[in-house]
Amino acid sequence: MATVRVQEAAFxxxxxxxxxxxxxxxxxxxxxxxxxxxxDDGLAALTLEHYPGMTERAIAAIAAQAEARWPLTGCxxxxxVGRLPPGExxxxxxxxxSHRAAALExxxxxxxxxxxxxxxxxxxxxxxxxxxxxxxKAEDDAAASRWEAR
Amino acid sequence: MKILYxxxxxxxxxxxxxxxxxxxxxxxxxxxxxxxAAQSPGHADAFANRRTIRCAxxxxxxxxxxxxxxxxxxxxxxxxxxx
Numbered sequence: 001m002a003t004v005r006v007q008e009a010a011f012x013x014x015x016x017x018x019x020x021x022x023x024x025x026x027x028x029x030x031x032x033x034x035x036x037x038x039x040d041d042g043l044a045a046l047t048l049e050h051y052p053g054m055t056e057r058a059i060a061a062i063a064a065q066a067e068a069r070w071p072l073t074g075c076x077x078x079x080x081v082g083r084l085p086p087g088e089x090x091x092x093x094x095x096x097x098s099h100r101a102a103a104l105e106x107x108x109x110x111x112x113x114x115x116x117x118x119x120x121x122x123x124x125x126x127x128x129x130x131x132x133x134x135x136x137k138a139e140d141d142a143a144a145s146r147w148e149a150r
Numbered sequence: 151m152k153i154l155y156x157x158x159x160x161x162x163x164x165x166x167x168x169x170x171x172x173x174x175x176x177x178x179x180x181x182x183x184x185x186x187a188a189q190s191p192g193h194a195d196a197f198a199n200r201r202t203i204r205c206a207x208x209x210x211x212x213x214x215x216x217x218x219x220x221x222x223x224x225x226x227x228x229x230x231x232x233x
Binding site (some may be wrong): 048050051053083115121122133 | 154156157158206209210212217227228229230231232233
């Protein structure tokens with residue numbers, strides 16, 4: 001059963017890793033992905049909106065897919081919402097398994113599917129006051145679809 | 151039924167949610183979109199390009215031919231951009 005959280009507060013990768021490993025001796029490797037807010041073209045902040053209820057359900061369904069495809073001993077997904085300036089962490093995906101391949105592959109799968117299947121929307125706010133909604137990218141769809149034939 | 155709007159769909163419609171009672175012939179997502187688009191200029195603007203709108207029925211992604219009924223929670227939003 002994965003741990004899934006949607007929150008405004010920052011997360012602590014070391015603390016979350018320690019939680020997944022606590023009391024276990026069967027973990028051979030953990031993989032993590034942390035997505036950060038990048039300062040593109042004078043970006044002042046991103047504001048992340050989500051669909052309370054559906055977002056948590058969608059992430060839990062994606063995590064259940066990962067657990068069905070790879071032998072994981074643990075899985076944590078934390079996604080932040082609200083206003084995040086450049087440099088702030090946005091999303092954490094953490095996976096643990098007996099062997100590294102399962103941890104690494106499932107971590108990549110989770111972030112690829114999360115980007116295209118979990119209801120979040122980013123609005124960009126620029127230093128000159130302009131605002132715009134981020135548009136979905138074709139390369140994200142391509143990254144997500146590479147897991148479909150497996 | 152309860153309708154929810156997110157991101158720029160919410161901004162164009164001018165509200166985050168509303169309760170609606172469409173006529174009985176509105177039995178699919180596509181028919182609901184046609185009916186909603188006629189409710190106000192803001193709705194018409196939000197649904198002007200249907201290909202850019204995604205839908206969820208009772209918190210699961212749904213296609214235009216998905217059935218809708220009284221009591222459903224139906225959400226409209228742009229393609230997702232999280233992660």
